[in-house]
Amino acid sequence: MLRLALLAGLLALRPLLAESASFQLVDAKQQPIADAVVSLIPLDAPAPAAPAASPVVIAQAKEQFLPYVTVIQAGSAIDFPNRDTVKHHVYSTSKAKRFELPLYAGEAREPVRFEQPGVVTLGCNIHDWMLAYVVVVGTPWFAKSGADGAASVAAVPPGRYRAEIWHPRLPAAITRELTVAAGAAAGPSTHVLELGRDRRIRRGVEGKGGGYK
Numbered sequence: 685m686l687r688l689a690l691l692a693g694l695l696a697l698r699p700l701l702a703e704s705a706s707f708q709l710v711d712a713k714q715q716p717i718a719d720a721v722v723s724l725i726p727l728d729a730p731a732p733a734a735p736a737a738s739p740v741v742i743a744q745a746k747e748q749f750l751p752y753v754t755v756i757q758a759g760s761a762i763d764f765p766n767r768d769t770v771k772h773h774v775y776s777t778s779k780a781k782r783f784e785l786p787l788y789a790g791e792a793r794e795p796v797r798f799e800q801p802g803v804v805t806l807g808c809n810i811h812d813w814m815l816a817y818v819v820v821v822g823t824p825w826f827a828k829s830g831a832d833g834a835a836s837v838a839a840v841p842p843g844r845y846r847a848e849i850w851h852p853r854l855p856a857a858i859t860r861e862l863t864v865a866a867g868a869a870a871g872p873s874t875h876v877l878e879l880g881r882d883r884r885i886r887r888g889v890e891g892k893g894g895g896y897k
């Protein structure tokens with residue numbers, strides 16, 4: 685009887701079985717693009733609210749934000765620990781979240797919660813070159829591309845989605861419609877992103893050409 689009930693339960697769950705959706709992001713020269721954010725907004729049902737259970741971390745180390753791009757679902761919080769010996773003054777003037785963490789060392793007083801979807805640009809009042817992005821999305825299905833340009837969104841229920849692809853160097857997010865079928869992983873689909881210039885301030889290391897400060 686228990687076994688039957690279990691089987692019935694499994695059958696009922698079957699239409700909800702999730703699949704992965706994979707993306708490959710390249711530039712005009714077919715080179716992989718890191719730090720692109722892919723989010724899948726369901727078109728047939730509202731996206732479930734599933735903010736991160738514990739705060740996500742964006743550290744300040746060697747006078748840089750780490751990581752450069754972070755993606756979270758709306759309602760999630762971020763911790764901003766300062767791992768440098770110098771003080772930082774983290775701020776955002778972006779519409780999706782305006783805040784500042786006045787000059788501090790060590791742990792910031794409390795995590796910052798991001799309730800509204802949108803792109804939040806982070807800066808530091810002391811160090812002009814410090815730049816990072818928080819992409820706040822209204823869906824639990826998202827991924828960020830690695831150095832290989834691959835982004836895979838796990839556990840996506842079958843259905844129709846609007847895939848939004850964002851990158852710091854894109855003038856605007858790219859959108860594509862995508863259907864995730866039951867029992868079949870979607871993709872990888874390749875997307876060519878026409879990137880604009882890198883707005884990060886280069887660190888001028890004398891005689892060495894420098895990297896990013």
Ligand SMILES: [Cu+2]
Pocket residue numbers: 747771772773808809810811814
């Ligand atoms: Cu700073």
